[in-house]
Amino acid sequence: MTKLRVRGLTKVFGSQPRRALELMEQGYQRPEILERTGQLLAVADVDLDIDEGELFVIMGLSGSGKSTVIRMLNRLIEPTAGTIELDGEYIDALSPAGLRRMRQQKMSMVFQHFALFPHRTVGENAAYGLKVQGVGEDERRARAIEALETVGLGDRVDAYPHEMSGGMQQRVGLARGLATEADILLMDEPFSALDPLIRRDMQDLLAELQSGLDRTIVFITHDLNEAMRLGDRICVLKDGRVVQVGTGPEIIDNPANQYVEDFVSDVDRSRVLTAEQVMRAPRRTYRPSDSPREVLEWLDEQEFNGVYVLDDQERILGVARDDRLVKGIRDGVTRVGDLVIEDYASAGPDTLLSDLAAIAAHHTVPIPVLDREGRLLGVVPRARLLGALSNEEVPANA
Ligand SMILES: Nc1ncnc2c1ncn2[C@@H]1O[C@H](COP(=O)(O)OP(=O)(O)O)[C@@H](O)[C@H]1O
Numbered sequence: 001m002t003k004l005r006v007r008g009l010t011k012v013f014g015s016q017p018r019r020a021l022e023l024m025e026q027g028y029q030r031p032e033i034l035e036r037t038g039q040l041l042a043v044a045d046v047d048l049d050i051d052e053g054e055l056f057v058i059m060g061l062s063g064s065g066k067s068t069v070i071r072m073l074n075r076l077i078e079p080t081a082g083t084i085e086l087d088g089e090y091i092d093a094l095s096p097a098g099l100r101r102m103r104q105q106k107m108s109m110v111f112q113h114f115a116l117f118p119h120r121t122v123g124e125n126a127a128y129g130l131k132v133q134g135v136g137e138d139e140r141r142a143r144a145i146e147a148l149e150t151v152g153l154g155d156r157v158d159a160y161p162h163e164m165s166g167g168m169q170q171r172v173g174l175a176r177g178l179a180t181e182a183d184i185l186l187m188d189e190p191f192s193a194l195d196p197l198i199r200r201d202m203q204d205l206l207a208e209l210q211s212g213l214d215r216t217i218v219f220i221t222h223d224l225n226e227a228m229r230l231g232d233r234i235c236v237l238k239d240g241r242v243v244q245v246g247t248g249p250e251i252i253d254n255p256a257n258q259y260v261e262d263f264v265s266d267v268d269r270s271r272v273l274t275a276e277q278v279m280r281a282p283r284r285t286y287r288p289s290d291s292p293r294e295v296l297e298w299l300d301e302q303e304f305n306g307v308y309v310l311d312d313q314e315r316i317l318g319v320a321r322d323d324r325l326v327k328g329i330r331d332g333v334t335r336v337g338d339l340v341i342e343d344y345a346s347a348g349p350d351t352l353l354s355d356l357a358a359i360a361a362h363h364t365v366p367i368p369v370l371d372r373e374g375r376l377l378g379v380v381p382r383a384r385l386l387g388a389l390s391n392e393e394v395p396a397n398a
């Protein structure tokens with residue numbers, strides 16, 4: 001369900017936006033508009049549909065208009081044009097009182113620099129948004145403690161910010177956003193100032209929190225890897241315009257233009273692409289009653305080491321490997337089902353390529369991809385995995 005619907009959202013910085021809007025409508029881009037009118041088109045005709053419970057990432061280089069977009073969502077910056085609908089209510093048309101209520105109850109903003117109050121305790125800092133909302137003292141404390149527990153700081157309620165590391169302070173800032181129980185969290189590069197290890201921790205924490213909550217999060221970053229790690233969907237901005245919206249894998253697989261392609265060329269593909277996206281149908285599979293000799297002949301022909309034997313539910317019974325088959329045939333075994341080895345690794349459709357690579361290192365047959373019931377969906381041969389990791393076109397027959 002759409003939580004936030006944005007149409008034609010536009011911001012011109014400057015005293016004569018009209019002329020800039022005209023040029024925008026004629027398709028001119030930011031640099032020409034600046035040159036001709038002296039007006040800065042920070043955000044140009046942005047449409048977004050953000051679903052309830054989604055972690056929606058807005059990504060772009062510095063100056064692409066990310067902060068301006070997110071600040072227009074709660075009208076910290078007044079749009080020059082466009083509409084913003086939250087749960088069917090037009091935010092752009094709210095009175096000052098309505099706007100205050102919306103900011104208190106529905107949208108909470110988490111900034112890049114969390115700016116904790118140094119003379120207030122961690123608990124008071126975490127409860128700050130609630131105080132603004134007019135929540136009573138006892139409930140404020142209870143909710144702040146709960147939020148601090150969520151970020152692993154339940155025992156530091158009475159500490160002061162200077163007694164904590166930078167990473168812990170950042171957690172307090174996150175707790176402050178969580179404590180408000182706003183439907184939507186707006187996060188403007190909240191982790192950009194953190195060093196890489198703490199940043200990873202915070203990303204993991206946010207991803208974990210998000211999966212347990214039904215909050216909608218609009219998250220801004222200029223870091224593609226962060227976007228790919230966190231975003232259910234990602235919106236790529238360039239010079240104030242939306243260039244592409246899609247899931248991480250969709251964007252990597254199908255960049256909308258050269259700009260996006262250049263952007264994604266250095267992403268860590270192993271942490272974005274999943275088994276489902278690189279698997280192919282198995283060349284063939286066998287049933288337990290098939291003849292070991294026939295299976296061995298096929299393996300020889302294909303120059304494969306092994307093949308999967310499935311039961312009638314399409315679940316893997318095991319691998320028929322050439323060395324075992326040779327020995328079994330010599331011993332007079334007539335059913336391949338009696339020769340399979342159950343020692344094989346497997347992956348799920350959502351397994352990341354980085355994890356597949358670790359499995360593949362110890363695996364001589366293509367890695368099977370299984371659904372929840374253990375049925376074979378496809379296989380990932382090593383060549384295909386390496387191709388996908390190295391950004392090469394995967395040959396169709398790999
Ligand atoms: N208050 C302002 N007045 C004039 N120009 C601004 C103002 N705020 C931002 N800009 C300009 O608008 C463009 C988009 O800025 P911003 O939204 O902050 O980008 P980002 O957050 O992606 O770095 C930039 O060119 C920036 O210089």
Ligand SMILES: [Mg+2]
Nearest residue numbers: 066067068188
């Ligand atoms: Mg910014």
